[in-house]
Amino acid sequence: MSAAEIAMRHGAKALVVQVQHNTSGRPGPRAITGKYRASWQSDVHRAGPVIVGEVGTNAPQARRLEFGFVGVDSLGRNYNQPPFPHLGPAVSGFGSLLVRELRSAVSRSL
Template sequence: MTAAEVAMHHSAKALVVQVQRNASGRPGPRVITGKYRASWRSEVHRGGPVVIGEVGTSAAQGRRLEFGFVGADSLGRHYHQPPFPHLGPAVEKAGPVLVRELGQAVVSAL
């Protein structure tokens, strides 16, 4: 595994941890069962010379919790749910760490 892959694995896992922290109460969503928070995953793979890190959830409520929802759902129920940002703030916090770690990986590879 290259230094860039190690840095991406570390950063992706750190982002998942931060999202989970942010999804543990206000200003993020409140925890009811913990299933949503536990649904966040990270995956890192290579695409040729490019290292790709993906972080996300398969939970249906993810987008609605992050951005809010106003209107009727597919069953005709009406909602005015405010956003509870948890991914966006985590990315803002983790971004500089990722850039620093990938920069160190590039320097060590040269």
């Protein structure tokens, strides 16, 4: 495993930890059971020379919690739910960290 791949794995895991932290109360959502918080995962894989890191969840409520929802859902329930951003703020804070780690990994391997 290359230094750049290790750095990407570390960055993706750190992003998951930050998202999980952000789901533990305001301004993010209040995770009551911890099931939603635990649903966040990371995966890093190679596509030739490109290293791809993915962070996400398969929880159906993720989009609604992040962006809010106003209107009637498919079951006829009326909502006026404000957004509780937790992924966006985590990504904003981790971009520069990941760039630094990748730059350091590349310079070590040269």
